Amino acid sequence: MSVFLSFTVLGIVFGAVYGLLAIGLVVTYNTTGVFNFAQGAVGMVAAFSYWELWQNEHWPFLLAIVFIVFVEAPLLALIVEFVLFRRIHGATVERSLMVSLGLLVILLGVATIFWSSPDIIRAVPPYFTQSNGTVLSVHLFGSNGVTLQYQQIMIVIVTAVVGVALGLFLRRARLGVAMRAVVDDPELVALAGAKPYRLSQMGWVLGFMLAALAGVLIAPLVGQTGLTSVQLTLLALNGFAAAVVGRLRSLPMTFVGALILGLVTYYAQGYLPGHINAGLAAVLVEVIPVVFLFVALLVIPAARLAPAGRLAVRAVPRVASVRQSMAGAALLIAVMVVLAAIVGATALSTLSQGLALGIVGLSLVLLVGFAGQVSLCQLTFMGIGAFTMGKTLGGDSWWGLLLAVAVSGAVGALVALPTLRLRGLYLALATFAFGAVMYSAFFDNSSVISDGTSIGVGRLRLPFMSSVSNQAELIEVAVAAALCALLVGLVRRSAYGRRLVAMSDSPAAFAMVGLNAVRTKVIVFSLSAAMAGLGGVFYAGQQGGIGATDVQYIGSLTLLLFVAIWGIRTLTGALLGGMTAAALPVLQTHLPTSLADLIGLAAGIGIVLLARHPEGVLGMTWLTNRVRLPFGDAQNRVEPIAVEREVASAA
Amino acid sequence: MPPDAEGAAALAVEHVTVRFGGVVALSGVSLFAEAGVVTGLIGPNGAGKTTLFNVITGLQRPSSGSVSLGGTDVTRARTYRRARLGMARTFQRLELFSTLSAADNVRVGLEAGERSAPPSAAFDLLERVGVGEEAAAPVSSLPTGSARLVELARALSTDPKVLLLDEPFSGLDEEESATLGRLLTSLAGEGRAILLVEHDTDLVLQLCSTVHVLDFGEVIASGAPDAIRKNPAVQDAYLGHGKDAE
Numbered sequence: 001m002s003v004f005l006s007f008t009v010l011g012i013v014f015g016a017v018y019g020l021l022a023i024g025l026v027v028t029y030n031t032t033g034v035f036n037f038a039q040g041a042v043g044m045v046a047a048f049s050y051w052e053l054w055q056n057e058h059w060p061f062l063l064a065i066v067f068i069v070f071v072e073a074p075l076l077a078l079i080v081e082f083v084l085f086r087r088i089h090g091a092t093v094e095r096s097l098m099v100s101l102g103l104l105v106i107l108l109g110v111a112t113i114f115w116s117s118p119d120i121i122r123a124v125p126p127y128f129t130q131s132n133g134t135v136l137s138v139h140l141f142g143s144n145g146v147t148l149q150y151q152q153i154m155i156v157i158v159t160a161v162v163g164v165a166l167g168l169f170l171r172r173a174r175l176g177v178a179m180r181a182v183v184d185d186p187e188l189v190a191l192a193g194a195k196p197y198r199l200s201q202m203g204w205v206l207g208f209m210l211a212a213l214a215g216v217l218i219a220p221l222v223g224q225t226g227l228t229s230v231q232l233t234l235l236a237l238n239g240f241a242a243a244v245v246g247r248l249r250s251l252p253m254t255f256v257g258a259l260i261l262g263l264v265t266y267y268a269q270g271y272l273p274g275h276i277n278a279g280l281a282a283v284l285v286e287v288i289p290v291v292f293l294f295v296a297l298l299v300i301p302a303a304r305l306a307p308a309g310r311l312a313v314r315a316v317p318r319v320a321s322v323r324q325s326m327a328g329a330a331l332l333i334a335v336m337v338v339l340a341a342i343v344g345a346t347a348l349s350t351l352s353q354g355l356a357l358g359i360v361g362l363s364l365v366l367l368v369g370f371a372g373q374v375s376l377c378q379l380t381f382m383g384i385g386a387f388t389m390g391k392t393l394g395g396d397s398w399w400g401l402l403l404a405v406a407v408s409g410a411v412g413a414l415v416a417l418p419t420l421r422l423r424g425l426y427l428a429l430a431t432f433a434f435g436a437v438m439y440s441a442f443f444d445n446s447s448v449i450s451d452g453t454s455i456g457v458g459r460l461r462l463p464f465m466s467s468v469s470n471q472a473e474l475i476e477v478a479v480a481a482a483l484c485a486l487l488v489g490l491v492r493r494s495a496y497g498r499r500l501v502a503m504s505d506s507p508a509a510f511a512m513v514g515l516n517a518v519r520t521k522v523i524v525f526s527l528s529a530a531m532a533g534l535g536g537v538f539y540a541g542q543q544g545g546i547g548a549t550d551v552q553y554i555g556s557l558t559l560l561l562f563v564a565i566w567g568i569r570t571l572t573g574a575l576l577g578g579m580t581a582a583a584l585p586v587l588q589t590h591l592p593t594s595l596a597d598l599i600g601l602a603a604g605i606g607i608v609l610l611a612r613h614p615e616g617v618l619g620m621t622w623l624t625n626r627v628r629l630p631f632g633d634a635q636n637r638v639e640p641i642a643v644e645r646e647v648a649s650a651a
Numbered sequence: 652m653p654p655d656a657e658g659a660a661a662l663a664v665e666h667v668t669v670r671f672g673g674v675v676a677l678s679g680v681s682l683f684a685e686a687g688v689v690t691g692l693i694g695p696n697g698a699g700k701t702t703l704f705n706v707i708t709g710l711q712r713p714s715s716g717s718v719s720l721g722g723t724d725v726t727r728a729r730t731y732r733r734a735r736l737g738m739a740r741t742f743q744r745l746e747l748f749s750t751l752s753a754a755d756n757v758r759v760g761l762e763a764g765e766r767s768a769p770p771s772a773a774f775d776l777l778e779r780v781g782v783g784e785e786a787a788a789p790v791s792s793l794p795t796g797s798a799r800l801v802e803l804a805r806a807l808s809t810d811p812k813v814l815l816l817d818e819p820f821s822g823l824d825e826e827e828s829a830t831l832g833r834l835l836t837s838l839a840g841e842g843r844a845i846l847l848v849e850h851d852t853d854l855v856l857q858l859c860s861t862v863h864v865l866d867f868g869e870v871i872a873s874g875a876p877d878a879i880r881k882n883p884a885v886q887d888a889y890l891g892h893g894k895d896a897e
Contacts, residue, residue: 317750495762502748502759508710509746509802513760513809514734 005146007270008263013152014238015262016159017218019255021239022246023166024210029248031179031203034085035425037100040236041107042208043215044229046073048115050216051122051227061127065216073212077204085204086197087611093424094374095614098564101376101557102607104233108554109600111229122227124219127151155217162213166206167251179203214239234286237436238262240429241293244300261292283440290440294433297426298418317569317615320631325489328571328631329482336478340471348470350586351579352542355477358578359535361563362484362571367528368560369569370492372504373521374428376556377415377435378532383443383551384408385533386540389457396458396468396541404537405530412529416522423507435553444548454547457540468541477538484531485571485631491527500524535578555581558599565606567618571631576618659722661686661844662738662813667706667716669699669868676702677868680716684813684844689835691859691876692848695888698865700848701743704815707846708740709733720813734763739811741802743818743848747790753777753801754786760808776804781830795822800831813844820849832858852889856880864888 025039036042046068053064084099115122128136128150137149170176179199218235219227238261245257265288273281320328339351360382367373385404392400419430442448449455459468460476468476491497503510503520510517540546562580567573584599606617613620618629662684669677677699684690694700705711707718709730717726720736728736748756757773777783780800785793790801799819806814816835820828835858839845849855855862856876864872864879866888872879879885 495758498751498755498759498762501750502756505748505750506746508730508742509748509805510759511710511730512708512734512740512746513805514731514763515759516729516731 002146003270007266009146009148009152011263011266012259013155013221013262014218014266015259016156017214017221018235018238018242018262019258020159020162020210020214020217021236022242022254022258023163023251024207024214025239025243026246026248026251026254027166027170027179027210028203028207029243031206032081032085032200034088034096034100035248036103036207037097037236038104038107039207039211039239040233041104041111042073042076042211043218043235044111044227044232045076045107046212046215047124047219047227047232048111048122048229050219051124052115055122055124068216069209069212073208074205077208078201080208081197081201081204083608084611085200092372093428094368094372095610097374097425097428098561099607099611102561102603102610105554105558105561105603106600106607108229108233109604112600115227115229124227126220127154151220155221158213158217162210163251163255166210170251175199175202234436237293237433238265238289240432241289241296244293244296244426244429247300257296261289264288264292283444286440287437290433290437294430294437297422297430297433317619319492320489320571322489322493325486325571325631329486331630332482332485332575333475333478336474340474345470346586348474349542350582352470352474352477353539354579354582355474355481355575356535356539356542356578357559357581358481358575359477359484359538360532360559361574361578362481362488363528363531363535364560364563364577365568365571365574366488366491366500366531367524368564370497370504371500371521371524373524374424374431374560375525375528376428376432376553376560377438378528378559379551379553379556380435380438381408381412381529381532382536382539383438383546384411384529385536386457386546386550387443387455387536388533389537390455390540390546394458395456396461398460401460401534401537404533408533408536409526409530412532413522413526415529416525420518420521432553435551435556439548439551439553443551449547454545454550456545457537458544459541460537473538473542477542480534480538481575484534485575487531488571488574489631496520496523558603561603561606565603565610565616567616569615570618570629572629573616573618659719660684661721662707662846663717663719664703664707665717665719667703667713667718669702669706669711670714675868677706677713680865680868680870682863682870682873684846685861686812686842686844687839688860689839689845689847689858691855691862692846692865693850693852693855693862694865699868700865701817702868703865704740704817704848707815708738734809734811737809737812738815739806739809739813740815741799741806741817741819743821745795745798745802747798747802747805749791751790752787753782753790753793753804756790756801756805757808760805764809773804773808776807777801780804780807780834781827796824796827799823800827803831807838811843813846814838815846815848817848818850819847820851820854828854 021039021043025036028034028036028039049068049072050064053059053067054061059067080103084103085096088096088099126135126149130136135149135151137147139147170179179202214235215232222231238258241261242254242258245260246252246254265285268288269284272284336351336355340348343351360378363381364375364378367375385408388404388407389395389400392403394400415431415434419427422430459473462468462472462476491500499510499515499520503515503517507517536546539550559577559581563574563577566576566580580602584602588599610616617623660683664683665681667677667680668675680699680703682690682692692700692703702711706713709725709728709732713726717724719725720733720738723736725733725736748759751759754773754777757776758768761768761772774783774786777786780803782793782797782800782804785797785801790798793801799822803816803819806816820831823831832854835845835847847855847859856879859876861874862876862879863870864882864885871884871888872882874882
C-alpha cells in the first residue's frame with residue numbers, strides 16, 4: 001500500500017507541475033494563437049536561473065524565485081513578443097510553429113552558452129531542509145502510510161492557488177475576458193477599444209510566468225544531481241499532452257490531463273519494470289508522456305484551432321523549368337567533383353554530411369514547402385533508412401539502399417495513416433511525439449543499439465572499386481542529391497505537385513474540386529519519408545554508422561528550421577539548410593567558447609529574419625533580383641493588392 | 652416543391668437542422684434547386700446561408716436532415732465525393748489556391764477529374780468567366796472581383812451539375828455584374844442547377860426563377876420572385892432587422 005501511495009504522491013506532484021506548464025501553454029495559445037513549443041525551454045531557463053541566483057550568487061531562495069517569476073520571465077516574454085511574434089500575428093500555422101520552434105532552439109542555445117560546461121554540477125537542493133540537509137516531511141497513515149515532503153505539499157498548494165486565481169482572472173476580470181476574445185478576432189477587439197497587441201503581450205507574459213514557476217518548482221525535484229537543459233526542455237512534452245487533453249482551451253481539463261499523466265507515468269514506473277524489456281524500462285519516464293500525447297491526439301476530438309491566417313502572399317515561388325533543374329543538378333555535381341579533388345578530410349566529411357542532410361531537406365520541401373504538412377520527425381525517417389541499410393546484406397549493397405528507401409517510405413505511410421485527420425499544429429505534435437518515442441524506445445534503447453554505440457552502416461558499393469573513398473562518397477552523395485532535387489522539381493511541375501500546393505493553400509477548395517486529401521497526404525508523407533531514408537543511407541555511410549545521437553528530435557527541428565530560414569519552398573534552400581546543419585557543429589569547434597553555440601545563434605538570427613520574410617533568405621527579392629539561383633529558384637514578386645490582414649494595432 | 656416528374660431534383664435539402672452547442676443555426680430547412688434554372692437564397696446577415704452551403708457541400712455535418720444530389724443521398728458523403736457526383740461551389744471568403752496562378756487554379760480542378768484536359772482548357776474557362784487575360788497571374792495579385800471570377804472558373808472546371816455560388820457578385824463593378832448575370836443564365840441554360848446566395852436582393856429577384864428566404868435559420872418563404880417581393884413575412888424580416896447595410 002505504501003508503495004502505491006508513494007507513487008500516487010509523486011504522480012500528483014509532477015502532475016501539478018505539468019499542469020502549470022500546460023495552462024501557461026493554453027493561456028498563450030488562446031490569447032496569441034501561437035502554440036509555444038518553447039514552453040518547456042522557458043521553464044528550463046528559469047530553473048537554471050534559479051540555480052545561478054540561489055546556489056551561485058547566494059541570493060535568498062525566495063528572492064530568487066520572486067525575481068525569476070515576476071521580473072525575468074515577464075521581461076523575456078515582452079522581448080520575445082516584440083522581436084518574434086508581433087510580426088506574425090495571424091500568420092499560417094506552419095509559420096508561427098516555425099518561429100516558436102526557433103525560440104526553443106535559441107533558448108537551448110542560451111542554456112548551452114551559460115550552463116553547459118561539464119565541470120560544474122548544477123545541483124539544486126530541496127526546499128525546506130533541516131540544517132543537516134534532511135528534507136523536512138510529515139508521515140501520514142502510520143507504518144503502512146506515506147511520507148509527504150514539505151516541498152511536495154508546497155508545490156501542490158501553489159499550483160492549486162495559481163490555477164484557481166488564473167481561472168477567476170480569465171472568467172471574471174475585464175482584462176481576462178478581453179484576452180480570451182483577442183485571438184478570435186483582433187479587429188473586433190480593437191474596435192471595442194482594446195489594444196490587441198497589449199493583450200497578446202499579456203498572454204506571453206502569463207505563459208512565461210507560469211512556465212518559469214513550473215521550472216523553479218520542479219528544479220529541486222529533478223535537479224538534485226544536476227540540471228540538464230535537454231531533460232528540462234522535454235518536460236514540455238508533458239505540458240503538450242495535458243494541453244491536448246484540455247483541447248487547448250479548457251484550463252480545468254488541462255489540469256485533469258496533467259494529473260492523469262503524472263499518475264500514469266509514476267504508476268508505470270513503479271509497476272512496469274520487471275515485466276518489460278529492460279532497455280525500454282530504463283526510458284519509461286520519457287516514453288509514457290509521448291505515448292500519452294500520441295494517444296490523446298488521436299482519441300480526443302481535435303480542438304477548434306485558432307484561425308489560420310490569411311496574410312496576403314507577397315512572393316510566389318516560381319516553378320523551375322526542366323532545363324533549369326537539369327542545369328542546377330549538373331552544377332551541383334560538377335562543383336562537388338572539383339571540391340572532392342581539392343579539399344581536406346574534415347571538409348570532405350562535412351560536405352558529404354551536408355548533402356546527405358540536404359536530401360533530408362529536400363524531403364521537407366516536398367512535405368512542408370509544397371504540401372504544407374509539418375513533420376518534426378524527419379531525422380527519425382533518416383535513422384530508419386540508415387538502420388535498414390546497416391542491417392541488410394553487409395550494409396553497403398544497392399539492395400540495402402532500395403530496402404532502406406522502401407522501409408522508410410512504408411513507415412512514413414504508417415505514421416500518416418492514424419494522423420490523417422490531424423491538421424497543422426496537431427499533425428506537427430503527432431510527428432514530434434513519433435520522433436520522440438522512436439528515439440527513446442528504439443534508437444536509445446540499449447537492447448536495440450547498445451548504449452552509446454551505433455549500428456555499422458557501409459558506403460554504397462561502387463563497381464570496380466574495392467572500397468569507397470571519402471572523395472567517391474562525396475560524389476555519390478552529390479549525384480543522389482542532384483537526382484532527388486530533380487525529382488522534387490519534377491513532382492512540383494506535375495499535376496500531383498499542383499495538387500500538393502492546392503491542398504496546402506485551401507483544404508476546403510481542394511475537396512470541393514473532388515480531390516481526396518487522405519490519399520494525397522499518405523502519398524506525400526510516404527514519398528518524403530522515403531527520401532529522408534535515402535538521405536540517412538548516405539549520412540550513415542559517410543560516418544560509418546548510425547546511433548541515437550544522430551536522430552535526436554532536436555536535430556529534426558534544427559534541420560527544418562535551417563531549411564525554412566533559407567527557403568522552405570526552394571531546392572537550393574534545402575541543400576543549403578542541410579549544409580548549414582552539418583557545418584555549424586564543425587565550425588563551432590574552431591571558435592572561442594563564447595560562441596560555443598553557433599547553432600542557437602544562427603537559428604536566432606535566422607528566426608528573427610523568418611518572422612519578417614516567410615519565404616526565407618532565398619525569398620528576399622533584393623537577393624533574387626541580383627543573384628541567379630541554381631534550379632531556377634526565385635520568387636515572382638506579387639504586389640499585395642489583396643487585403644492584408646495585419647494586426648489592426650500594428651499601424 | 653416536390654421533385655418533378657422527370658425524377659429527383661438536382662439538389663434537395665430536406666429538414667436540415669444544425670445546432671452549434673445551444674445555438675440553432677438552421678432549423679428544419681428544406682429547399683430544392685432544379686436543373687436549368689437559377690435558384691436564389693436570400694436572407695439577412697447571420698440567417699444561416701453560408702452554414703447551409705457548408706451542410707450541402709459536406710463541410711458541416713447537420714444534426715439532422717438530409718441532402719441529396721440528383722436523387723442520391725449524400726448526407727454522409729465526404730466533400731470530395733459530393734464534388735465527384737457533380738457538385739461545385741465558390742466561397743464567400745475566397746478560397747483560392749493562393750500561391751498558384753489563375754490558370755493553375757483551374758487546372759487543379761480539371762486534372763482532378765483525371766480526364767486528359769487539353770492545355771488550353773484552363774484558359775478557355777477563364778476566358779468564359781471574363782478573366783482570360785489574367786491566366787498567368789498569381790491569384791494573390793488579383794483584385795477581389797477578378798479573384799471571385801477565377802474561383803467561378805475553377806468551380807466550372809469539374810463540369811458540375813449543381814453549382815453553389817456564395818455571393819459571387821460582391822467586389823464586382825456594375826459592368827462585371829451584368830456580365831456575370833448573363834453568364835449565370837447561360838450556365839443554367841446548359842442544364843445546370845445553380846443555387847445563388849446573394850446580398851443584393853434586387854439582383855436575386857431579377858435573376859432567379861425561384862427564391863428561398865432564410866431568416867434565423869428557418870425558411871420563411873419560397874416561391875417566384877414576385878410572390879417573394881410581396882410576402883409580408885419577408886418584408887418583415889428585412890424591415891425588422893433593417894435592410895442590410897453592407
